[in-house]
Amino acid sequence: MKLHFHTYSNRTDHLFDRQTRSAQEVQATDHAEIADSGTPITDEHLKTLLPETPNRPASPFTYPRPSAERSDYVGFKRFHIVSQHSADTEHGQLSKEYAYGDLSDTEDINAFLAQLDRLSPEQRNKLEHIKPSKSLLSIAERLDDEALSQLADILIDAGSTPIFSEQRRNQVPDQLVDALAALSDDVLGDTIATLASLREQGASYQAPNSPVSLDEHGQEHLLMASYDRDKFWKHKFSQPVEEVELLHTFSDLLISGKFKGEDLSTLNTHLQQSTFEQSRGVLDMATVIKPFEKHSMLEMLDEADKDSEPNIFAYLSQQVDLSAHRQYYQSENNDMVVQQDLPPSDSDRGRLYSDILTAYDEYGLGWINDALEHVADTPPQIQRQLWSQLLDDAAQFEDQFIRSDALENWANQAITPILHAFHDQQIERIREFNSEREVPDYLGNLTYFGSMRQATISSVDTNQSTQNSAVNNNHSVEE
Numbered sequence: 001m002k003l004h005f006h007t008y009s010n011r012t013d014h015l016f017d018r019q020t021r022s023a024q025e026v027q028a029t030d031h032a033e034i035a036d037s038g039t040p041i042t043d044e045h046l047k048t049l050l051p052e053t054p055n056r057p058a059s060p061f062t063y064p065r066p067s068a069e070r071s072d073y074v075g076f077k078r079f080h081i082v083s084q085h086s087a088d089t090e091h092g093q094l095s096k097e098y099a100y101g102d103l104s105d106t107e108d109i110n111a112f113l114a115q116l117d118r119l120s121p122e123q124r125n126k127l128e129h130i131k132p133s134k135s136l137l138s139i140a141e142r143l144d145d146e147a148l149s150q151l152a153d154i155l156i157d158a159g160s161t162p163i164f165s166e167q168r169r170n171q172v173p174d175q176l177v178d179a180l181a182a183l184s185d186d187v188l189g190d191t192i193a194t195l196a197s198l199r200e201q202g203a204s205y206q207a208p209n210s211p212v213s214l215d216e217h218g219q220e221h222l223l224m225a226s227y228d229r230d231k232f233w234k235h236k237f238s239q240p241v242e243e244v245e246l247l248h249t250f251s252d253l254l255i256s257g258k259f260k261g262e263d264l265s266t267l268n269t270h271l272q273q274s275t276f277e278q279s280r281g282v283l284d285m286a287t288v289i290k291p292f293e294k295h296s297m298l299e300m301l302d303e304a305d306k307d308s309e310p311n312i313f314a315y316l317s318q319q320v321d322l323s324a325h326r327q328y329y330q331s332e333n334n335d336m337v338v339q340q341d342l343p344p345s346d347s348d349r350g351r352l353y354s355d356i357l358t359a360y361d362e363y364g365l366g367w368i369n370d371a372l373e374h375v376a377d378t379p380p381q382i383q384r385q386l387w388s389q390l391l392d393d394a395a396q397f398e399d400q401f402i403r404s405d406a407l408e409n410w411a412n413q414a415i416t417p418i419l420h421a422f423h424d425q426q427i428e429r430i431r432e433f434n435s436e437r438e439v440p441d442y443l444g445n446l447t448y449f450g451s452m453r454q455a456t457i458s459s460v461d462t463n464q465s466t467q468n469s470a471v472n473n474n475h476s477v478e479e
Contacts, residue, residue, distance in 0.1 A: 075161050075170055076129040081109060101132030108137060115140040119149060126152040130173050135181035142185055143192065150196040157199060157244045158251040164237035172251060179254045187265055191254070194268040198246040201276045205242040208323050211450035212336045223335035223441055226433035228342075235342050236322065246276065249283040259286065263294060270301050274313070277454070278306060281313030284320050288350040289357070296357040303365045310376040312368060316356070318380040319349050323452040325380060327426055332444025337434075339426040341381060352384040355391055363394070367407075374411035379451065382422050389414060423448050 081100045100109045112132050116124050118140075130136060130152075140148055159173040180188060213221050240248045250271070253259065259267050267286065271279050285297055304312055318324040325341040344352075359368050375386050393410060394401045401410075427446045434440045 073126070073129050073156055073160075074163075075159060075168065076156070078125075078128050079130075079132055102134065103132045103137070108134065111141070112137050115148065118145050119152065123149045123152040126156045130155045130177070133174070133177065136177045139177065139181050139188070142188060147189060147192050150192055153199065154192070154195045154247065154251075157247050158195075160240070160244055162237055162240055167238065169248075172255070175255045176251050179257065183264075187261070187268075190265060190268045194271050195247060195250060197272045198250055198279060199244070201274070201279055202243040202246050205276050206454075207242075208321075208452040208454050210452060211328055220338075221336060223331060223337050224430075224434065224437075225338040225340055226430045227338075227340035231342060232340060239322070242276075246279050246283060249280075249287060253283065253287055258291065259294070263298060266298050266301070270306075273306060275306070277314040277317045278311055279313075280320065281311075281315065281317035284349065285313070285316060285353045288346045289353050290350070293354065293357050296361055297353075300357070300360045300365060308369070310369075310372045312356070312365070312372065315372055315376050316353070319343060319352065319383070321380070327379060327423075327451055328449040329427060329430065329446045330449045331442075331446060333442070335441075336449065337430055337443065337446070339430050344381075344384070348384060352387060355384070355387040359387070359391060370407050371411075374407065374415060378415065378419060379422060382418055385418055386415065389418070 079101045081098055083098055098104065098106065098109060100112065103109050103112060109132075115137065116127060119127060139151065143151060155173040155176065158176050159169045161167075161169045180191065183191060210220050215221060239245070254264075267282070271282060274282060282301065286294075289297060300312070320343050322343060325343055327339050329337050329339070331337060343349075356368065359371075371390060375383065378386065390410065393414070400406055403409075430446065431443065434443060
């Protein structure tokens, strides 16, 4: 029996030479020195490490030597090959049992090491931090070198956890491996490509622009910000950075098993073709909708034009965008104050998405896109109320909604009251927050100023924003 351990070319000067050392010197050699020497470990090597007295327990054999330094990746540990028994049996034979993660069969261990040898040193190091298992081995054997390299990145990122998050993601890589291993070859390759695409979309994310001026440190010039500090920071610290946000959401969706077969293939196709905002909306809807709503969602996804503005899924992505739930108001002295809300709960977002899918089933995507021209630039906090009222009115006044200008007329009558009521509520919350401060500020009249804007804002959005600002800036409340 022989384990074909990886040979490091830069360690050839330290090869273990048994012929030039005495038996006593060999027995005194540290296990790790032999393991790090670059020479394949054989039974003969292991025998030199075992005590002459069979009844005396030997130190466990480990390959490669565990580093005394911290793991390369926070929350991960590097896996090693260890001997489960390192003493002679009663028949004087050397035990040949090893473990490498969940692998204990020598052929499986060697096969896994062969997969590691396909990778560059950096990618190999990443995959060595993922528990070796039959599932991971089967995946690696089915992927080409590029996909295997991508898998190493994906699994490390999928298990990364925000430093202050209470919920760790230590088990996610192993769960994701099991989910991927259950896929057919075609869907597996396509899903790996989708996960890699979501990593790229995350890397291209651009933070939205603030409507107020910034100081030399990039901080907003604000008089005050009103928000529930405990809930805000608990939520913020629990969220992954945008670079891995989409990857985390899709990984969790794959683990749930909610989308399989053709449904998963359809999802893969569209996610690979989408922008960051579109993918964020697609994945959040896919996560929170009921299983019986998947068919309508996928049909709408097939029909949606990714090049159009506004795009229904990019519009819905604001529901989970913390910066979109931030409104700016100008005080009487031209100081800026902010009301920061948290995104709605899963159940609240699920109700909004159900209304959108109901509108799609009953009126079609063209009708939805016409409605988006009027509601897309309003705060995300009121979208559920707007769509609920729109569907109620469309059902109640069916005869009026068959006209071509029905949605425009509805928007002119319905949106402004809801919008003004929302700003009244936001200003009231700001005043309540200010009154509870040790030294409250003088605010005077508060007038809506604006909200965070996407860095890649379109001319359509700009025109709509100008129209809404003209309405909102006439809305103020006396202190």
